[in-house]
Amino acid sequence: MLRFIIIRLLLLIPVLLGLLLMTFVLLGLAEGDPAAAIAGDNATPEQIQRIREELGIDKPVIAQFGAYVVNVVQGDFGVSAYSNRAVGADIAQRLPATLELTFVSLLIAAVLGIGFGTLAALWRNSVFDYLVRIVSVAGLAMASFWIAIMLQLLFSMQLDLLPLRGRLPSGMEAPAVLTGSYLLDSLLTGRIDAFVQSLRHILLPALTISLGGIATIARFTRSAVVTTLQTEYTTYEEAAGFPRRRIVFPYALRNSLVTPVTQIGLLFGAFISSAVAVEAVFDWPGIGSYLVQAIFNSDFQAVLAVTLVIGAVYGLVNIAVDLAHALLDRRVAERL
Amino acid sequence: MTDTALLEVRDLSLSVKTDAGVARILDHIDFSIRRGEIVGLVGESGCGKSTVVRVLLGLLPKGAQIDSGRILFKGVDLLTLRPKDVARRIRGRSIGFIPQDPYQSFNPTFTVGKQMLEVLRWSGLPDEAPDTRWTRAVQARHRAKLIEMLEAVNIADPAGALERYPHQFSGGQRQRILIATVLACQPDLLLADEPTTALDVTTQMQILHLLRDLALDFGVAVMMVTHDFGVVAQLCDRVSVMYAGQTVETGTAHAVIHQPAHPYTERLIACHPDLSETIVGIPGQVSSPINPPMGCRFHPRCLIATDACADQRPVLRTLEGAHRVACLMREAAS
Numbered sequence A: 001m002l003r004f005i006i007i008r009l010l011l012l013i014p015v016l017l018g019l020l021l022m023t024f025v026l027l028g029l030a031e032g033d034p035a036a037a038i039a040g041d042n043a044t045p046e047q048i049q050r051i052r053e054e055l056g057i058d059k060p061v062i063a064q065f066g067a068y069v070v071n072v073v074q075g076d077f078g079v080s081a082y083s084n085r086a087v088g089a090d091i092a093q094r095l096p097a098t099l100e101l102t103f104v105s106l107l108i109a110a111v112l113g114i115g116f117g118t119l120a121a122l123w124r125n126s127v128f129d130y131l132v133r134i135v136s137v138a139g140l141a142m143a144s145f146w147i148a149i150m151l152q153l154l155f156s157m158q159l160d161l162l163p164l165r166g167r168l169p170s171g172m173e174a175p176a177v178l179t180g181s182y183l184l185d186s187l188l189t190g191r192i193d194a195f196v197q198s199l200r201h202i203l204l205p206a207l208t209i210s211l212g213g214i215a216t217i218a219r220f221t222r223s224a225v226v227t228t229l230q231t232e233y234t235t236y237e238e239a240a241g242f243p244r245r246r247i248v249f250p251y252a253l254r255n256s257l258v259t260p261v262t263q264i265g266l267l268f269g270a271f272i273s274s275a276v277a278v279e280a281v282f283d284w285p286g287i288g289s290y291l292v293q294a295i296f297n298s299d300f301q302a303v304l305a306v307t308l309v310i311g312a313v314y315g316l317v318n319i320a321v322d323l324a325h326a327l328l329d330r331r332v333a334e335r336l
Numbered sequence B: 001m002t003d004t005a006l007l008e009v010r011d012l013s014l015s016v017k018t019d020a021g022v023a024r025i026l027d028h029i030d031f032s033i034r035r036g037e038i039v040g041l042v043g044e045s046g047c048g049k050s051t052v053v054r055v056l057l058g059l060l061p062k063g064a065q066i067d068s069g070r071i072l073f074k075g076v077d078l079l080t081l082r083p084k085d086v087a088r089r090i091r092g093r094s095i096g097f098i099p100q101d102p103y104q105s106f107n108p109t110f111t112v113g114k115q116m117l118e119v120l121r122w123s124g125l126p127d128e129a130p131d132t133r134w135t136r137a138v139q140a141r142h143r144a145k146l147i148e149m150l151e152a153v154n155i156a157d158p159a160g161a162l163e164r165y166p167h168q169f170s171g172g173q174r175q176r177i178l179i180a181t182v183l184a185c186q187p188d189l190l191l192a193d194e195p196t197t198a199l200d201v202t203t204q205m206q207i208l209h210l211l212r213d214l215a216l217d218f219g220v221a222v223m224m225v226t227h228d229f230g231v232v233a234q235l236c237d238r239v240s241v242m243y244a245g246q247t248v249e250t251g252t253a254h255a256v257i258h259q260p261a262h263p264y265t266e267r268l269i270a271c272h273p274d275l276s277e278t279i280v281g282i283p284g285q286v287s288s289p290i291n292p293p294m295g296c297r298f299h300p301r302c303l304i305a306t307d308a309c310a311d312q313r314p315v316l317r318t319l320e321g322a323h324r325v326a327c328l329m330r331e332a333a334s
């Protein structure tokens, strides 16, 4: 198992290098010229050339890439050509907000998806089952920014139940930074008021992001549970006198979780990308809005760094998913 | 061995509504099992043997309906009991089950010990009342009993075996574990649904003999479902032959094998190399329970059938002692 983790972590390195190289080349192909953007409309060609040299973008792409990788390995993500701030510091400040949002969304998607999927399987062809199916299709079909606005209209504007935007009410002091997640930090520091408020604030954006995931996970869970309940070992369990509730939980459910857990790994990527739009709607101070800014400003350093960080988190999440598989199924563990 | 029947299945008919029509899966099934005896339930695949097993366990297929009959178990008609009581008092507790395919019958994601202890949890040891709470002390007793039983079926390192996962055992070992578990509960009746079909030939005989020896030791009656008259010859005291949901012949294993009275029994025995000099298969296949042949269901495949066989359903008639057969040609002959 340890060997597996180490190998997977090592494998992540070439993958991230590849990702970085692709982003590098694509940014080079893109039209925006950061030097021109920084110099402004009235700059002379000489001024632009000088900025180019400062940024190091007058050299061949490969040389630039090499220099960049060397810096990154030393923990230096460079300086934003746009804001002149260290990109690393910007990301450190904004990434936790996005990760908190994404993981809470994953949690909601997993719990509700697995719950609804299991119930739909147990009550196969019931009204509930059809309802889950219809809502699933709808959940997958609707654009997340549109859902976001609808949820805001309903819960914030109409019912006035949940806050409209941000991570905390304005004026409330953020909890001391331990993990970067307001929910965890407020709990760890005993700030119950901050915990309740962050929970209220994260609910709508997280729900928005997770809707598609709930649908996907519910569908996979449903079909897995249905299949498991038709296996011979379920028949054996029935014949041996297990009550229905034990047959379902834990026996059928653990078997059925393998496919939905795979989906959770894949969904993480989708969630990060929908966070970009959702953060904008809910004014969530995360990396999504930062990335959008960076792209508009042709801020290469920022785009590269965000890509790399998200790529790394994605890789880690998928290693975690494989470990979860191994925990669920001993046969998988033996193959690791 | 006493003479009173432990189980009496009388005139049992069952149908299932399907999209294609009503499937008359069991049609006047009739046999009995005495305490401590091993009875074979024989027929080709598709004859309804597993359905009989399910009905005895109180697990009717979805959409199934009992059209006639009684299932007297220790004098009580199981069909009149509430499902709740069958689950609590009968299934697993008085009637145990050994499945057909040990490879598919374990949940792959739990240890053998966890699953088998759960079996004991719901069936209980013989001296435990239903609804005994599953306390640590009870669990420890169950565990000790299970280890003792695993030793009896020759599983090496029984305590270690409980911590292992199903895929770490061979098919034969898994079937031994299932046998050990069900016998730990000491049911009155054990339903073994083709318990060795999924195993290789050498393992088959070992398992069957183990099962017979232990059943005799524990005084457990066994209903041995099989399609193989060789198994009947080796193991069974008595046998009941089924064709397409109908009981066609019952009697002592000896009488039925040496003087088969029903043409189907004859043909089935003729399929077996040890019991017959010339091996001949039975052309055609078991008819579907949806719109089955009228009269005797075997008549389309029967070599001696007459027009009457297509008209009239033969009923079981006694030939001699307990030997009974349902065949019009036999009646005409005698």
Ligand SMILES: Nc1ncnc2c1ncn2[C@@H]1O[C@H](COP(=O)(O)OP(=O)(O)O)[C@@H](O)[C@H]1O
Pocket: B016, B018, B023, B025, B043, B044, B045, B046, B047, B048, B049, B050, B051, B052, B061, B062, B288, B289
């Ligand atoms: N739930 C069901 N619905 C419809 N037909 C069924 C059902 N269960 C079994 N059958 C049919 O009943 C017949 C007997 O099946 P089964 O009891 O499994 O036979 P066996 O165990 O002798 O092979 C088969 O033709 C099978 O297709």
Ligand SMILES: [Mg+2]
Pocket: B049, B050, B193
């Ligand atoms: Mg069968």
